[in-house]
Amino acid sequence: METNGTAPETPHAERRQRTPLAVTRERVLGIAEQLFRRNGVQAVSVDAIAQAAGIKKMTLYRCFPSKEELVMACMDQWEAAFRTLWNEARDQYPDEPARRLLALFQLVVGLVSKPDYSGNIFVHLMTDYADPEHPVCIRVREQKASLRADVRTLLIKAEASDPDQLADTYCLLLEGLLIAARTYGFDSGPVRNAAAIAEKTLRQGCGSRAFPPEPRRFRRW
Structure with a gap:
């Protein structure tokens, strides 16, 4: 079987497209704003915001250090x-x-x-x-x-x-x-x-x- 000299792509070789941090920051901000307004600041944890945004907690801290x-x-x-x-x-x-x-x-x-x-x-x-x-x-x-x-x-x-x-x-x-x-x-x-x-x-x-x-x-x- 002839090949073009390059290895075929595999799922492991494919690169995941990463969402730009600025876009993630805006999504986190929008979700946090809604949660804070609905439930109050103290009742909403960082974990809850990260979960609602579908990101890891460390990613949230990259957007907002605290x-x-x-x-x-x-x-x-x-x-x-x-x-x-x-x-x-x-x-x-x-x-x-x-x-x-x-x-x-x-x-x-x-x-x-x-x-x-x-x-x-x-x-x-x-x-x-x-x-x-x-x-x-x-x-x-x-x-x-x-x-x-x-x-x-x-x-x-x-x-x-x-x-x-x-x-x-x-x-x-x-x-x-x-x-x-x-x-x-x-x-x-x-x-x-x-x-x-x-x-x-x-x-x-x-x-x-x-x-x-x-x-x-x-x-x-």
Whole structure:
């Protein structure tokens, strides 16, 4: 039998195609984010994440050297998701700061009104990490402080009579909404009425020009 001078390939000689580490990292991050959001950080082990991702534990540690770094990477995603809502509200009302804050609140209402809403992840983190000086807790507080500062800046532009107090009220309403959707239910009265309460609060606290009349739309017959 003639051959071409090369040994035939065998299963043992074939090379397995390896998934690039960056792709594996993204898969691990997505799975961890879902598990953390559903069950809380402390309840989800590294072994459980690796098993769900279909990889070995050492492969996971090549992507994320520690569980804490994985949590921090998930926080990057959660903060980016909220920033997307912030930017969407800004695009809707670039020159109307009070309406922008109301639009942001309404977007969050839409988010928590979904049946698969699993609660405020940042509240979960503060519960899971008992030490207030833990880097995760510090980062959560920094994120909340940054949000309040941004809200206060917009309220000053909206000529609020007391921007500090109104910023505190707005942030409390927002925080309460995120928790109420989990405790009362996504279709409960507190969730359905939250946007109306926020609007009333903003209208009472902002200047008279903060909510200019919406342009009238005439129907063509």
